[in-house]
Amino acid sequence: MTETASDNLADFLPRRRQMLAGTLAGSLAALFGAGPAQADDVVLADPKAYPTAAFAQKTEADALKAMFGRTATVSPKISLDAPDIAENGAVVPIAVKTDLPDVTAIAILALDNPFTISAAYRIPPGTAAAVSSRIKLAKTTTVLAVVEAGGQLYSASRSVKVTLGGCGG
Amino acid sequence: MGLTRRAMLAGAGAGALAGRARAATDPAAANAVGGPAPRGPSPAIGVRILHITDTHAQAAPVRFREPAANIGVGAARGRPPHLVGEAFLQDFHLAPGTSAAHAFTFLDFERLAHRYGPLGGFAHLKTLIDALRAEAGPGRSLLVDGGDLTQGSGLANLTRGQDMVALANLLGTEVMTGHWEFTYGEAGLRALLAAYKGSFVAQNVFLTDEAAFANAPAFDAASGRVFPPYVIRELGGHPIAVIGQAFPYVPIAHPKRLTPDWTFGIHPHKLQAVVDEVRGKHKVDAVLLLSHNGMDVDLALAARVRGIDVILGGHTHDAVPVPQVVGNPGGRTFVTNAGTAGKFVAVLDLSLARGRLVDLRYRLLPVFAEQHRADPAMAAAIAHWRAPHAAMLGEELAEVGPLLYRRGNFTGSMDQVICDALRTELDAEIVLSPGFRWGNSFLPGHKLTMEDLLSETAITYPSVYVQTMTGAALKGAMEDVCDNLFNRNPFYQQGGDMVRLGGMDYACAPREKIGNRISAMTLNDGTAIEASKSYKVAGWASVSLPQDREPVWDVVARHLRRNRHIVIPRPNRVKLIGVAGNPGYAAT
Structure with a gap:
């Protein structure tokens, strides 16, 4: 499943834009606060559970505190797939998966975006912990994948360069 | 050989x-x-x-002509391929003046080009x-x-x-x-x-x-x-x-x-x-x-x-x-x-x-x-493909004055010719020309043909453009391209050379980080470029602007036909900072 998300809170509506057969298997993520995945095209979030404040934060520390109430430690068990140089900064494909046990949530952060958290997913029990999304990057930034598992918070990061392009050899 | x-x-x-x-x-x-040269594979070698x-x-x-500037920074400093000229000869044990020295380095290019041929x-x-x-x-x-x-x-x-x-x-x-x-x-x-x-x-x-x-x-x-x-x-x-x-x-x-x-x-x-x-x-x-x-x-x-x-x-x-x-x-x-x-x-x-x-x-x-x-x-196949366009390709545009070449991290005399032509023909203050690594070299006295000019310019998005840019935007674009060349992580490099600047000089510090490499930007008359001031900038090979004007080769050809003799009255300079002694740089 590919969810399209953005750093803009107004765009962060729970919608499923595309179902791609190739990426569906083993990748089932529900929107944060929406509970278990629904079969419907549109999933309505519970307004009381929606973490509005977390999505408005502007630093990694504030965002993780607001969303998860703790800090993350680096884990080699998280796979974060992102381009080295974005082909289009407006739609940068990001994929996160992990072998960590008891995963309850996955979040994607772009540290130099105006709002730090780009997307967050609650992972229901028994679901393979794998999500893919596209995020918008304003400029070259560190992208952070955060995994909540077994009551702890883990992370992995990569730098994604956003360039004007041109002038190839 | x-x-x-x-x-x-x-x-x-x-x-x-x-x-x-x-x-x-x-x-x-x-x-x-x-x-x-050794003859044949050694007996133990079975596959070629x-x-x-x-x-x-x-x-x-x-x-x-191979580059006089192919600077490596960080771990790449002085490591192949970032060796030029004498440093290249020393590292690979080549004698100066030999055919190999001519093939692999820029040294004594004109003289050796006559001696060893194309x-x-x-x-x-x-x-x-x-x-x-x-x-x-x-x-x-x-x-x-x-x-x-x-x-x-x-x-x-x-x-x-x-x-x-x-x-x-x-x-x-x-x-x-x-x-x-x-x-x-x-x-x-x-x-x-x-x-x-x-x-x-x-x-x-x-x-x-x-x-x-x-x-x-x-x-x-x-x-x-x-x-x-x-x-x-x-x-x-x-x-x-x-x-x-x-x-x-x-x-x-x-x-x-x-x-x-x-x-x-x-x-x-x-x-x-x-x-x-x-x-x-x-x-x-x-x-x-x-x-x-x-x-x-x-x-x-x-x-x-x-x-x-x-x-x-x-x-x-x-x-x-x-x-x-x-x-x-x-x-x-x-x-x-x-x-x-x-x-x-x-x-x-x-x-x-x-x-x-x-x-x-x-x-x-x-x-x-x-x-x-x-x-x-x-040879027959090459002639067959060329024949329908031979007249267009063979047109002599102008006689080469100084040696023309492109390859090098920052400047090439051929790019200066292109920049000078665009600056005049499009009435711009500044010209941006891409730092491609292809483009042939031409000796003094050679009659530069349309085919030669196309060997420097033939791409599928060749339209020229003229736009207004602030000094800040210009610096930002230059920093961006420069980082594609000198970022210390090779995965963030794209492999081209620095964009060529016509009508302005600048200083560059390759070892710095993005945002801090480009400085001392001045117009040809010595006036400092101001961040908030706007400048008329021409160029070609834009990856984002529409292709709605003449191809660059027509603009340059027009300029060369009019002048008949290629001269470079005012080469634009890039002052390099922090690369003294770098084996990838030879002052020429």
Whole structure:
């Protein structure tokens, strides 16, 4: 499943834009606060559970505190797939998966975006912990994948360069 | 062909697997530099790979001056390919003034160009390659092309690369990957591949999610790969895998609209899976990566991926006589780069056992056209393709004053000519001209033709533009391009040289970080460029602006026709900061 998300809170509506057969298997993520995945095209979030404040934060520390109430430690068990140089900064494909046990949530952060958290997913029990999304990057930034598992918070990061392009050899 | 016999003995190099190939050089062979070229593969060597790359559609012999500035920063400082001039000669034990010194360095270029004549040309390459294949014996050789075969001449631009694919078929090129090939668009590239008799391989080109959703054509729907990732060939009884690595940044370095359905990138993990597949499933005896990454990227990639024996590299146009040895968790990988413009043929002789490389010898042979008879069939094919456009291509525009060349990190006299022409013809204060690494060199007194001018400019997005930019925007653009050249992480480099500036001078500190490299920007009259002030800027080869004006070659040709004699009244200067003593920089 590919969810399209953005750093803009107004765009962060729970919608499923595309179902791609190739990426569906083993990748089932529900929107944060929406509970278990629904079969419907549109999933309505519970307004009381929606973490509005977390999505408005502007630093990694504030965002993780607001969303998860703790800090993350680096884990080699998280796979974060992102381009080295974005082909289009407006739609940068990001994929996160992990072998960590008891995963309850996955979040994607772009540290130099105006709002730090780009997307967050609650992972229901028994679901393979794998999500893919596209995020918008304003400029070259560190992208952070955060995994909540077994009551702890883990992370992995990569730098994604956003360039004007041109002038190839 | 003075240079060459710097034998690489993988076994002897075991003590220095992560070091420089130099440590593994056969000492007896090192003395052969300047002596006669060795004849035939040594008895233990059973398979011969011939590698050409980045010929940039130069069907006829050319002159091509190697750079005086190819600066490496950080870990790349002073390490091949970041050696020029005297430092290059010393590192590779070449004597000054020899034919090899002329082929591999810019030193004394004009004098030696007259002495040794032009290099390359497909008719001459054909004769040499046929001889090298005959030496290896039937069924024991493979000719591969690393890409940038089909772009870089006026004729290739007119035929959308078809002329060069026809020549490659005659030459016997069996496997290739690509870069500028993609700038003919998907339909153009597919037409080229329909005509091509060999295999086009690329493990790192995938359908975008949208294109996959719309069932766009792909080699393999499950992986989304648009092209076969590799081919397996049996040579001398040994199965050998050639994996393709296309230029990873096509939609960034060129207009994205040309390849809207495809996504690129380096993809080390996916490459690792392909290597594991050819070793595990196909039990190959050698794994070669035919790469258009550029040499710095290849060196970094070799350290990460296990199981590749040799990376046959291109893109950065580095003529490196000796493979570099890179250690990785699987052992070691040899990394090469084979120059540009048809100047060189790389000869890789392999001795193989079941599942492993035993020994190898590598030579990067300069192809001096006068030393090889022109193959008649190839010469006829070249003439056949050129004939319909001969009058247009042969028009003499102006006489060359000072030596014209492009290659170099910051400036080239040919680019100054282009900038001066655009500045005058388009009435601009400043001109931006792309830092391409292709583009021939022309000696004083030469009558520059339209064909020559097109060898510097022939691309599929050639429109000139004029726009207003603030000083701040100009600096931002320059910082961005400069970071693509000098970012300390090679995966963030794209392989071109610095954008050329006409009408202004500046200072550059390559060792700084993005945002801090460019300073002291001044107009030709010495006025400092102000961040908030607006300037009229002309240019060409924009990846984002519409293609709605004249192609750059028409504007420059108009200027040259009017002046009849090429002079450079006011060369623009780039003051370099912090590179004193860098072996990749020679003050000229």
